[in-house]
Every structure is written in structure tokens, then in C-alpha cells.
Amino acid sequence: MNQNTNHDVWYSEYLVEGNAKVSLKLSKILHCEKTDFQELRIFENEEFGKFMVLDGYIQITEKDEFIYHEMISHPAMAVNPDVKKVLIIGGGDGGTAREISRYKSIERIDMVEIDEGVVNACKKYIPQTSAVFSNEPRLNLIIGDGLKFVENAPDAAYDLILVDSTDPEGPGEDLFTVDFYRNCFRALSENGILINQHEGAFFSGDALQMQKAHKKIKEVFPVAKVYGFNIPTYASGYWYFGFASKKYDPLNDLQAEKWNSIGLETKYYNTELHKGAFALPNYVKKILEEA
Numbered sequence: 001m002n003q004n005t006n007h008d009v010w011y012s013e014y015l016v017e018g019n020a021k022v023s024l025k026l027s028k029i030l031h032c033e034k035t036d037f038q039e040l041r042i043f044e045n046e047e048f049g050k051f052m053v054l055d056g057y058i059q060i061t062e063k064d065e066f067i068y069h070e071m072i073s074h075p076a077m078a079v080n081p082d083v084k085k086v087l088i089i090g091g092g093d094g095g096t097a098r099e100i101s102r103y104k105s106i107e108r109i110d111m112v113e114i115d116e117g118v119v120n121a122c123k124k125y126i127p128q129t130s131a132v133f134s135n136e137p138r139l140n141l142i143i144g145d146g147l148k149f150v151e152n153a154p155d156a157a158y159d160l161i162l163v164d165s166t167d168p169e170g171p172g173e174d175l176f177t178v179d180f181y182r183n184c185f186r187a188l189s190e191n192g193i194l195i196n197q198h199e200g201a202f203f204s205g206d207a208l209q210m211q212k213a214h215k216k217i218k219e220v221f222p223v224a225k226v227y228g229f230n231i232p233t234y235a236s237g238y239w240y241f242g243f244a245s246k247k248y249d250p251l252n253d254l255q256a257e258k259w260n261s262i263g264l265e266t267k268y269y270n271t272e273l274h275k276g277a278f279a280l281p282n283y284v285k286k287i288l289e290e291a
């Protein structure tokens with residue numbers, strides 16, 4: 001049969017409604033589902049590999065997910081390499097759990113994902129991130145509501161909480177509330193660190209969300225910083241995590257030597273980049289100062 005090549009099929013995501021978008025050409029449409037929580041799609045692109053879209057936003061691609069997952073995990077671990085108990089909220093693709101489980105010193109990883117559909121689809125199509133669900137005995141996966149989970153968590157139960165959420169509209173919304181941050185504070189040990197998905201700063205919608213999140217976290221945690229990373233498939237190519245803690249400063253308390261002695265091979269993160277990641281462009285500093 002002759003292959004008619006006189007057409008192509010693309011996934012497009014609007015950056016600014018109606019005015020600018022990014023598009024990936026599809027080599028395969030693997031999965032389309034309306035779960036109980038969101039619209040879930042998995043496609044494939046020849047350059048980026050398989051990628052997952054939730055409610056119209058790219059969450060991971062096989063080609064660049066390492067950047068996000070290294071940057072949500074390693075900066076906190078380099079500040080406190082003695083972390084023993086970790087809580088991941090969200091992260092249904094498994095990428096964050098994969099990165100964090102590389103530390104042999106960690107004793108327990110609880111992960112609370114609201115949408116089982118995401119876990120199942122990633123298990124089926126994206127083993128690169130999801131293999132951790134079948135090969136990591138320290139990982140305790142709970143399908144449930146992250147907000148309720150931290151509400152019921154005992155005091156000081158975790159050394160590190162990683163909030164690997166979607167945007168603050170949809171199922172991730174509760175994870176951007178003062179109530180949630182207060183409960184995270186309570187559930188963290190005195191060495192505790194909270195890392196959260198902190199949105200973008202370039203487009204005004206994302207920037208507003210970043211500002212709102214920062215304002216709330218600052219109300220709750222004595223140390224509240226933001227750091228950035230380059231990620232090609234999120235709006236504007238630059239995205240942020242929040243670093244909040246009870247006492248540790250991400251720069252003054254960086255344990256570069258100790259972290260380097262663990263000998264983890266990383267593709268994006270290193271302890272020099274760590275310092276640079278906390279140096280923010282002036283327009284971003286302004287957004288945060290005005291929070």
C-alpha cells in the first residue's frame with residue numbers, strides 16, 4: 001500500500017490563548033482518556049519520544065523529563081544528604097520517585113497520586129519513568145488526595161516533601177493553598193524541606209500563579225526561595241521550583257562535597273549549577289518581591 005505523506009498530525013499547546021503556541025508532530029497517538037480527574041493523552045514525537053499531556057499541558061516527554069525530575073530531587077538532597085523519609089505528592093508518571101530512589105540512604109518514600117489513570121497509562125506506555133513502581137521496594141504508592149494525606153500525616157513524619165503537581169487549575173489546585181503548605185510544614189521534621197512545582201514567569205498567567213504560590217509559602221516557611229531550570233517543552237522553556245524549609249538555606253547550607261561523594265551520575269544537575277539556579281533574572285525577582 002502506498003503511504004500518502006500529503007498530510008501530518010500535530011499536537012499544539014497554546015502559550016497565550018489564540019496568539020502563540022508550541023507544536024509537536026505526532027508519529028503515534030497512543031492513549032486518550034478522560035479519567036475521573038482530567039483529560040489524559042499520550043502521544044509520540046520522533047524527536048521528543050513519548051509524551052504525556054494532562055488537560056492540555058505537556059507534563060513529560062521522554063527527551064527532557066530528566067531535567068525536571070533531577071531538578072525537583074537533587075537540590076534538596078544536596079542541602080540535606082541525610083534525608084531519610086520522603087513524601088511525594090503527585091508525580092504519577094514516576095519520574096520523581098525514580099530520581100529520589102537513587103539515594104540508597106533514603107529509608108522510605110511515600111507517594112500520593114490522586115489519579116490512578118496517570119499511573120496506569122504511564123506504566124503501560126512510559127517505562128522510562130514508571131519502571132520505579134515495580135522495582136522499588138521502599139516506594140509506597142497511595143492513590144488518594146494529597147491535601148487530605150498531609151492533613152492526616154503525623155507531625156514531623158518527613159524530612160522532604162516534593163510536590164510534583166500539575167498547574168493550579170484542575171486536580172492540582174488544592175496543592176497551591178496556604179492550608180496545604182501549613183500541613184506540609186507540620187508534617188516536616190525540624191530539618192524539613194519542601195520543594196514544589198512553581199510555574200513559569202514569562203507569560204503573565206503563569207507568572208501570576210508563581211507570585212501567588214510564593215506569597216503563600218512565604219507566609220508559612222521561614223526560608224522560601226525559588227530556583228529555575230531550562231525545559232524545552234514547558235511554556236517559554238524556563239520553569240521554576242520553590243525551595244522552602246524550616247532552617248536550611250539552599251546556598252549557605254549546600255553540602256557540595258558530601259553530595260558529590262555520593263557519586264550519582266546526573267545529566268542536568270551538578271553542584272555548580274545548583275548555585276546558578278537560585279540566581280534569578282531581574283523580572284523574576286521583581287515578581288517574587290512584589291508577592
Ligand code: AG3
Binds near residue numbers: 095
Ligand atoms: N508537572 C508540571 C507540569 C507543568 C506544566 N505546565 C505548563 N506548561 N503550564 C510535571 C510532572 C512531571 N512529573
